[in-house]
Amino acid sequence: MTEQQPSPAAGPEAVGSGVPRSAVPASAVPASAVPGSAAPESEPDPRFTLANERTFLAWSRTALALVAAGLGIVQLLPPFKGVPLGRHVVGVPLIILGAVLAIAAYWEMTRNQLALRQGAPLPRSVLPRLLAGTIAGVAAIAAVVVLLSASR
Amino acid sequence: MTTSLPPRADEPVVTDPANRTRLAWTRTSLAFAAIGAAMLKTSPVAGGAVLVLSVPIWAVARRFGRDLDVRARPAELRLVTIIVVLVAIAALVVALTGHSQGGVGRLLHES
Numbered sequence: 001m002t003e004q005q006p007s008p009a010a011g012p013e014a015v016g017s018g019v020p021r022s023a024v025p026a027s028a029v030p031a032s033a034v035p036g037s038a039a040p041e042s043e044p045d046p047r048f049t050l051a052n053e054r055t056f057l058a059w060s061r062t063a064l065a066l067v068a069a070g071l072g073i074v075q076l077l078p079p080f081k082g083v084p085l086g087r088h089v090v091g092v093p094l095i096i097l098g099a100v101l102a103i104a105a106y107w108e109m110t111r112n113q114l115a116l117r118q119g120a121p122l123p124r125s126v127l128p129r130l131l132a133g134t135i136a137g138v139a140a141i142a143a144v145v146v147l148l149s150a151s152r
Numbered sequence: 153m154t155t156s157l158p159p160r161a162d163e164p165v166v167t168d169p170a171n172r173t174r175l176a177w178t179r180t181s182l183a184f185a186a187i188g189a190a191m192l193k194t195s196p197v198a199g200g201a202v203l204v205l206s207v208p209i210w211a212v213a214r215r216f217g218r219d220l221d222v223r224a225r226p227a228e229l230r231l232v233t234i235i236v237v238l239v240a241i242a243a244l245v246v247a248l249t250g251h252s253q254g255g256v257g258r259l260l261h262e263s
Contacts, residue, residue: 068229099240
């Protein structure tokens with residue numbers, strides 16, 4: 001995918017910080033925003049760094065919630081009648097997705113921070129698609145397990 | 153283009169985002185503690201370990217925002233990632249070897 005999100009050089013409103021453009025110190029504007037200049041790395045606006053960190057923490061909490069949900073399904077749900085490992089088939093992928101999501105969130109945070117340093121457009125996040133795809137897959141598996149259990 | 157007005161005296165520049173980020177760290181540490189407490193019921197050892205792992209996250213939350221020189225802190229963020237992966241591994245072990253009714257551990261034990 002080559003889709004790009006708005007460049008942080010477009011101002012804080014472009015990335016949803018909600019702080020007026022006028023509050024950005026001149027030193028925070030990336031050098032690459034100046035026409036004819038090279039793109040050296042520089043420390044980005046602190047608000048962008050903080051927003052990137054909060055996004056990472058939100059994804060980490062989502063990962064933790066997936067782990068908790070998977071463990072809860074395996075340990076707390078009553079067994080599916082006629083499907084001996086039904087709970088594991090549904091719960092274990094959620095736990096694995098939690099671990100993968102945590103690693104992917106860290107990778108994406110470092111990638112975004114590099115883009116901020118270079119004043120480049122933020123790359124499109126893969127995490128929503130990863131999360132949506134896996135949850136849809138697990139939901140389909142859960143539906144099959146429930147139908148199998150009901151038919152026996 | 154690169155010109156910008158200086159912030160007004162009543163205009164929050166970094167303090168509010170820093171506070172929001174500190175609250176995000178606090179929520180994250182609470183999430184770790186909550187899952188640790190929940191795991192205590194089924195696996196006291198794993199649950200206790202996760203509870204202990206929530207302490208460094210809470211320490212980061214407490215330490216955060218003491219100065220306004222905000223830079224990326226990959227070490228702290230890497231710590232969060234490592235702890236989440238460790239929690240996931242612990243959960244996987246509990247899920248696969250736990251002796252819940254109809255679980256893999258019980259099936260292996262009975263065979």
